[in-house]
Amino acid sequence: xxxxxxxxxAIDYNVRIxxxxxxxxVVENGVKHSMNPFDEIAVEQAMRWKEAGTAEEVVAVTIGPxxxxxxxxxxxxxxxxxxxxxxxxxxxxxLTAARVFEAIAQKEEPKVFMMGxxxxxxxxxxxxxxxxxxxxxxxxxFASEIELSxxxxxxxxxxxxxxxxxxxxxxxxxxxxLRLNExxxxxxxxxxxxxKKPIEDMSLDDLGVEAxxxxxxxxxxxxxxxxxxxxxESVDELVAKLKEKGLV
Amino acid sequence: MTEEIERDVMEYDVLIxxxxxxxxxxxxxxxxxxxxxxxxxxxxxxxxxxxxLSGAVFEPRALDELFPxxxxxxxxxxxxxxxxxxxxxTGETKSKKMPNAFVPAPMHNDGNYIISxxxxxxxxxxxxEELGVEIYPGFAAQDAIVEDGVVKxxxxxxxxxxxxxxxxxxxxxxxxxxxxxxxxxxxCRGHIGKRLIRxxxxxxxxxxxxxxxxxxxxxxxxxDKHEPGLVIHGAGWPLNTSxxxxxxxxxxxxxxxxxxxxVDLNYENPYLSPxxxxxxxxxxxxxxxxxxxxxxxxxxxxAITKGGLNSLPKMTLPGAALIGCDAGTLNFxxxxxxxTAMKSGMLAAEAAxxxxxxxxxxxDELTGYTxxxxxxxxxxxxxxxxxxxxxxxxxxxxxxxxxxxxxQNWFKGKAPWNMHDTTPDHAATKPAxxxxxxxxxxxxxxxxxxxxxxxxxxxxGHEEDQPCHLKLTDPSIPIEHNLPKYAEPAQRYCPAGVYxxxxxxxxxxxxxxxxxxxxxxxxxxxxDPAQNITWVPPEGGGGPKYSxx
Numbered sequence: 001x002x003x004x005x006x007x008x009x010a011i012d013y014n015v016r017i018x019x020x021x022x023x024x025x026v027v028e029n030g031v032k033h034s035m036n037p038f039d040e041i042a043v044e045q046a047m048r049w050k051e052a053g054t055a056e057e058v059v060a061v062t063i064g065p066x067x068x069x070x071x072x073x074x075x076x077x078x079x080x081x082x083x084x085x086x087x088x089x090x091x092x093x094x095l096t097a098a099r100v101f102e103a104i105a106q107k108e109e110p111k112v113f114m115m116g117x118x119x120x121x122x123x124x125x126x127x128x129x130x131x132x133x134x135x136x137x138x139x140x141x142f143a144s145e146i147e148l149s150x151x152x153x154x155x156x157x158x159x160x161x162x163x164x165x166x167x168x169x170x171x172x173x174x175x176x177x178l179r180l181n182e183x184x185x186x187x188x189x190x191x192x193x194x195x196k197k198p199i200e201d202m203s204l205d206d207l208g209v210e211a212x213x214x215x216x217x218x219x220x221x222x223x224x225x226x227x228x229x230x231x232x233e234s235v236d237e238l239v240a241k242l243k244e245k246g247l248v
Numbered sequence: 249m250t251e252e253i254e255r256d257v258m259e260y261d262v263l264i265x266x267x268x269x270x271x272x273x274x275x276x277x278x279x280x281x282x283x284x285x286x287x288x289x290x291x292x293x294x295x296x297x298x299x300x301l302s303g304a305v306f307e308p309r310a311l312d313e314l315f316p317x318x319x320x321x322x323x324x325x326x327x328x329x330x331x332x333x334x335x336x337x338t339g340e341t342k343s344k345k346m347p348n349a350f351v352p353a354p355m356h357n358d359g360n361y362i363i364s365x366x367x368x369x370x371x372x373x374x375x376x377e378e379l380g381v382e383i384y385p386g387f388a389a390q391d392a393i394v395e396d397g398v399v400k401x402x403x404x405x406x407x408x409x410x411x412x413x414x415x416x417x418x419x420x421x422x423x424x425x426x427x428x429x430x431x432x433x434x435x436c437r438g439h440i441g442k443r444l445i446r447x448x449x450x451x452x453x454x455x456x457x458x459x460x461x462x463x464x465x466x467x468x469x470x471x472d473k474h475e476p477g478l479v480i481h482g483a484g485w486p487l488n489t490s491x492x493x494x495x496x497x498x499x500x501x502x503x504x505x506x507x508x509x510x511v512d513l514n515y516e517n518p519y520l521s522p523x524x525x526x527x528x529x530x531x532x533x534x535x536x537x538x539x540x541x542x543x544x545x546x547x548x549x550x551a552i553t554k555g556g557l558n559s560l561p562k563m564t565l566p567g568a569a570l571i572g573c574d575a576g577t578l579n580f581x582x583x584x585x586x587x588t589a590m591k592s593g594m595l596a597a598e599a600a601x602x603x604x605x606x607x608x609x610x611x612d613e614l615t616g617y618t619x620x621x622x623x624x625x626x627x628x629x630x631x632x633x634x635x636x637x638x639x640x641x642x643x644x645x646x647x648x649x650x651x652x653x654x655x656q657n658w659f660k661g662k663a664p665w666n667m668h669d670t671t672p673d674h675a676a677t678k679p680a681x682x683x684x685x686x687x688x689x690x691x692x693x694x695x696x697x698x699x700x701x702x703x704x705x706x707x708x709g710h711e712e713d714q715p716c717h718l719k720l721t722d723p724s725i726p727i728e729h730n731l732p733k734y735a736e737p738a739q740r741y742c743p744a745g746v747y748x749x750x751x752x753x754x755x756x757x758x759x760x761x762x763x764x765x766x767x768x769x770x771x772x773x774x775x776d777p778a779q780n781i782t783w784v785p786p787e788g789g790g791g792p793k794y795s796x797x
Contacts, residue, residue: 012294012707012793014294014707014708014709014793015707015793015795016704016705016707018545021468021503030297030364030366030367030370030795030796031795032294032295032298032707032793032795034294182417182418184418184420185407185408185418185419185420186386187256187420187423188256188258188384188387188404188423189256189258189423191384192258192382195382228693
């Protein structure tokens with residue numbers, strides 16, 4: 001069985017995001033980037049299948065600038081066999097990503113296309129769903145447990161009301177939620193080996209995909225700063241203050 | 249314990265610990281001299297630059313030698329210094345601007361650049377990788393491998409150990425990286441450098457090392473107030489009575505300025521808080537006039553090695569060498585260490601390349617490095633400024649400063665006297681009862697801030713479930729000794745709020761270490777009066793994630 005897994009280069013979760021002075025976006029230059037954490041979980045899942053003998057080959061794919069190779073190298077250090085880099089310096093919106101992934105999936109013909117449920121930069125949570133729709137494959141999103149058996153996958157999903165279990169036919173698009181697994185530590189020898197694994201370069205043109213932006217960002221603003229609190233002496237005073245502010 | 253673990257082993261010709269200016273320059277030089285050498289750098293930061301912090305006014309002398317075509321190669325030296333101002337601050341609203349003629353010569357910055365060391369480090373790393381150097385960020389060198397008195401390499405830190413020291417799921421043991429020569433470029437107070445200096449008695453013939461703590465913020469200011477290339481240095485307020493040090497404000501590009509304060513760590517009053525002094529400093533009229541209406545975008549802190557030539561240890565030992573601030577090559581008179589760190593790395597590299605070129609097996613002392621260093625311009629600089637710090641320590645900012653002017657401008661650094669400061673910084677701390685408590689103003693949330701919101705801007709993070717990396721030799725000392733005698737100064741000298749004295753359930757004081765806040769500045773390792781705190785590296789990748797400090 002072949003597994004395809006997508007990874008995205010995103011600003012590291014430790015970094016405190018700064019908004020550009022003109023409100024056109026966030027500051028990305030010189031800021032630490034890492035693999036989107038949900039994608040790490042997706043890669044880890046694919047590796048576990050590979051180590052269990054369920055998957056024979058795992059292929060990582062990313063869309064992004066030259067620097068995104070760093071994240072592909074991480075995926076290869078996890079143990080992916082090879083990687084595909086669709087190079088573009090333009091921002092990639094979900095539908096563009098989905099079109100690229102559709103083309104790659106048609107070419108690679110994986111049984112499972114693993115993705116993170118969303119990327120922590122734009123939090124769109126759309127690419128998995130759109131890819132499955134374009135491919136006309138089943139989708140199972142927010143997976144917290146996956147059991148593969150032959151031609152189907154039993155997927156436990158985290159939903160508002162609790163857990164839901166689905167059975168989908170393969171091939172399918174499955175997106176990883178936080179509790180699916182805990183990604184491993186990368187070992188130095190694996191990082192060294194990853195440098196020698198193949199990365200195939202492609203462009204959007206090669207795949208016949210246009211980077212047309214369908215969404216327009218009007219303005220990016222920081223969340224409102226919290227106003228300083230006041231200390232109250234008694235419950236009565238608290239109630240009075242809350243009433244004053246019209247909160248009770 | 250270490251003998252029982254099966255470790256993976258990798259062998260290199262030269263191994264470098266730390267991807268800073270010294271280590272990266274050494275790596276590039278090695279590959280320039282001998283392209284076939286296998287050269288590896290391990291770096292504890294999550295990426296190159298994540299733990300680099302410097303002012304920085306950069307003197308390009310070493311870079312000119314390393315990459316004469318650095319301009320074409322796109323080195324991030326974008327802002328030439330256009331103007332120098334030096335102030336003696338005598339109060340929050342008072343200052344004396346020094347006429348240019350009275351500024352000690354080494355403090356002139358014609359031909360220098362205002363840079364971000366983090367960006368320069370990233371650029372150097374790109375050059376090194378292009379030359380074929382293997383760089384592994386996110387892997388800390390835990391300890392040196394010393395066999396029969398010879399340094400054979402390092403062991404990387406374990407990953408996936410819980411807070412009690414037990415392996416977790418996915419535990420990865422450390423790995424041995426062995427090399428013919430290992431160059432230690434960990435920066436100021438490197439934990440392995442410290443061990444090697446002690447065990448090999450490298451500092452036997454020199455004065456104790458001296459340190460400062462540097463605190464720095466980047467601000468985005470009103471474009472109308474921004475003057476790219478303007479360099480402001482200051483001495484005096486707020487440090488007049490309680491400690492000594494210096495301050496800076498550098499105008500970078502894109503309306504950014506770097507503002508910082510360096511506090512000498514030989515301060516006496518244990519109530520002094522370098523962090524709060526820094527916050528207060530920004531209210532000085534000469535500084536506030538630039539910052540007002542601006543926005544703070546990052547914060548960080550790092551100790552600096554500033555003892556200079558009088559404190560410079562022997563830089564070589566069998567199989568290894570200390571480079572940059574791990575040895576202490578900073579020129580305190582110029583308040584610059586990046587160019588001398590780079591030069592020391594390059595000289596160590598040349599010596600190693602030469603030793604290996606003839607089929608050498610390594611393991612010996614790179615005496616060629618020491619000799620070359622003694623004949624270099626870097627040594628000449630350090631010789632000229634050897635008395636600078638000691639003068640300030642002995643005679644204070646004003647008289648010492650005047651003496652430095654005379655020595656630097658009249659004698660060109662070749663004055664016929666030597667001054668020594670033989671009290672280690674931690675021993676300079678006076679008992680709390682002999683000192684006055686300092687009443688710091690509350691932060692106003694506009695120019696000055698509290699410590700936690702500051703640490704937040706350093707993007708610091710550590711895996712929480714791991715052993716504390718700040719080791720107390722005797723856990724009872726903070727409460728039983730340091731608290732009564734020195735009011736436990738760790739609460740104040742730490743620029744990241746790591747150390748707190750809190751009350752336990754019974755109302756008794758308890759020493760709490762919030763290690764996850766640690767910005768890896770090493771001040772605690774230096775300043776603890778009992779020398780009871782040892783900084784060891786946490787799990788690789790932890791610590792600050794500076795973007796352009």
